[in-house]
Amino acid sequence: MADPLNISVSALLSYQRALSTASHNIANVNTAGYSRQRVDLGTQLPNYSGAGYLGNGVQVDGIRRVYNEFLSTQVRDLTATQREAEVLQQSASRIDNLLADPNAGLMPLAGQFFASLQDLANDPSSTAARQVVLDKSESLASRFRAFATYFDGLAAGVNSGLATAVEQVNALARQIGDLNQNIQTLSGAAGAPNDLLDQRDELIRQLSEYVAVSVVDQDNGDRNVFIGAGQPLVVGARVQQLTMLRDPYDPVRQRVGFVSGAVPVDITGQLTGGEIGGLLAFRDQVLDPAYNRLGQVAQGIAATMNAQHRLGMDLNGNIGGDLFTVAAPQALPRSSNTGDAVVGAAISDVSALTASDYRLDRRGTDYVLTRLSDGVAVDLDAAGFPGGAVTVDGLRISLASGSIDDGDSFLLQPTRGASASLRVAIADTNAIAAASPIRTSSAQANSGSGTISAGTVDGPPPVGPDLTATVTITFNDPPTSFNVAGAGTGDPANVPYVSGQTISYNGWTVQLSGRPGIGDTFAVGANIGGAGDNRNALALGALQTAGTLDRGQSTYADAYGNLVAAVAVRTERAQATSQAQGVLLNQATAARDNVSGVNLDEEAANLLRYQQAYQAAARVIEVANGLFDSILNAVRR
């Protein structure tokens, strides 16, 4: 049967297919995930003749895609890491841009606030200076609140970003499952449907833009997709879904759950890579620490300014009240707690406060408090909890009511809510306590050279009831000792005198120095009418440069600066990672495309090649036809 006609027909058919494939390649030059296809040509089975085997033409052995599993896996993995870094960097830079902005940042306003206190100290009886202090403190507090609103917005953005990503993951997983089904149905002896394989690979690659996946192939051609710590998202045609879960402690916070059985399992902690990984990393590593750190500064300003303000005296002659109000630390019970306990948390020492959150767990008879920033655990029951209050890191933890059951858990957020709740507590300019409630005097009739200092009021507030009681210090004969008289002092007599010594009664401290004479008297009493006194304003202003936070290591500005630096470092690192991963991804994509991608010039050459072969085969038919004609002509004669 090895006649030229049949042979050329086999060639025509084969090259038609080859030309179609080349056209298909050209048509899909811009199709994402498309792998170029190649036609494998082979000879047909030869016929035996007496002279040996006679060739029987060409046939298409198969159409296969040019594909490298390793390169595709690399692209997929790098897509997940690059996307994670990119999302983290984009989200973090939204805080980064804000924090140090000369107009939107906190530092300029804090500077203005303290400047207004100094101006008040320069002119303590001025209503205008007092109004400026109120205005500047309001600006500062409202900037804290604006930051909190912004951070809340970012947190909501994370929630909605996660929700969108979860939806996308679910949709992609369904499509992958469908494709697994189709591919299984359509695959046969002729091989698998190349285009569907490409589609499935592309969908898995798209999936890795949202979350890192691992892929396991099955013998029947299925590709199974796993996420997190091996949760099977797609197994063959069976698809499982992700869902959004509420945080067990904080209901406004969303987490990612894996639906398997009746109750979704929280797999948030196991998810990495892609948009989900990026958003989670942003929330855990940038947003939460920044929010807490900002809250720590807010708590610090409120606590220390209030403490000083309450040692002062306002223009009406009253002891100062709070300058700022701020929310107390929160203790959030886990939603699954079986006990009815309400845990109380209060700040006892703001300088010892950290920016971390804490978790309180009851395990059997143990009550364990874990600092979440570094995982350091403290045994609370050893310190008397829950029978009594325990103070850890400046945080006083007590059982306010109810009882804690075994296995119950609480999330303690000492600083989170502070910036959102920072408000100025006073509206009356006269209520600013610029003066000190006490003043000292030496008697006109004193004969010696002894002096008494202006005196300071000792913290912490509240001040004692006898603070402003008149206390008289009278020197004895000889003037090497003195008697103290006045309410609250216990009237001690013959207190030995050393020049430069300080004495403290009723919550104040004064210094006596010089050489008092016999019978010389000094008095400490209420600072009545002290409108021109600026001592407390000076003390408030001095807090700007005092080490008030981080166990005396940081000023407010330092703490805020550390926040800026921490966010900046994280952003910078995310940016570097994103760039590096981008380069790697580009290289991996190039490597994959160099194998699988369509090159139009190559296809053009192929077109020419196949066209020539096709034309030649047609020519062979013509020759065969000529041969046949020759026979016919010979017979006709």
Next chain:
Amino acid sequence: MRISTGQQQAQTVQAMLDQQSRLARTQQQIASGQRILVPSDDPTGAKQLLDLGAVVARVEQYQRNAGVAEARLGAEENALRSTTNLLQRVRELAVQANNDTLSGPDRKAIAIEVRERLTELLGVANSPDANGEYLFGGYRATTRPFSVAADGTVTYAGDQGQRQVQIGADRRIVTGDSGDAVFQAVRNGNGTFVVDQGANAGTAVADAGTVLDPSAWVPDQYSIEFVTNSAGALAYQIIGAAGGQVVPALPAVAPAAAPAYTSGAAINFQGVQLTITGTPAAGDTFSLGPSRNQDIFATLKAFATALETSATEPVARAVQHNSINRALVDLDQALQHITVVEAGIGGRLNAIDSQRNSNDDERLRTQALLSEVGDLDYAQAITQLNQQQVALSAAQQAYVRVQGLSLFDYLG
């Protein structure tokens, strides 16, 4: 190596995008003059910028505070200068009034001027500063510090508080003195002791006395009494209220052994010296005790009262003489006291001045650092901008060239 058409396209486009974003960044840097656009550009530098910016703002505030302190001290200095001029004028009047050739009405005329000056001094002591606060009220800056009672005594309603102003990170300066310290805490007499006359019948006049040996001075209330000694001469004895008899020195018996009195001869005891002139009557006394605080208003008032007393006969003249002498030494003390307070203000103004200089230095230094950390190196940035422009246009040209190449162009 084969390359896919799509990849080739994507790569050249990506190259252009990269160049564009680099160019945009450099442009932004040049437009703002800042090297660090967001903290993540240079986290350490960004934190430094925050810190240094805060330092500059703080130093500027200190400079403003220093200005306020200078203004307040300047106002006080003015008031004190007026006080000095006023006291000097009153002292001249006292010297004039001590002249025996003056008649009673002349002295009364002087008294009228002294009363005027007293009122003027009250005005100075009650003067407000630029913000309307009383300069000399202590903390009670809104309460009028000095007021005159019906009997002419001046009372102080302020306190002894002294306001401070922050003029450096660790530097506070006192910006005022209380009225108490300026006008009331003035030692009378010669500053160590004061001589008062008793209800004398003679014409003895005592001077203010001097301290010869401060270490020998024993503060006590001494009474100098004129007696007749065993020789029948007019003599004096000195007895301390606490220390007992001083002159004649024990165990000599007074008044028998009392030293004879000579007009104008110095009387020495316990390291001090006193000169009494004139003719005392037996039983006349002078008391000599440690100096006490006496306010300047009381000094002026006592002087005026002394002048207003009519003194025609010698005993009354002697009393007036003694009173005017007292007024003179008290005025000298007041003048000296005001000078000391003024010197203190001068010292504070000097301290402010030097703090201002060091603040200026710190500001300059900090601003230099700020500029070093945060400012853009324009030469470098513009070079970079040019390079990036060249790179971008090269990328664009390469894209166009490469995209124009296709085998299909030759198929026909």
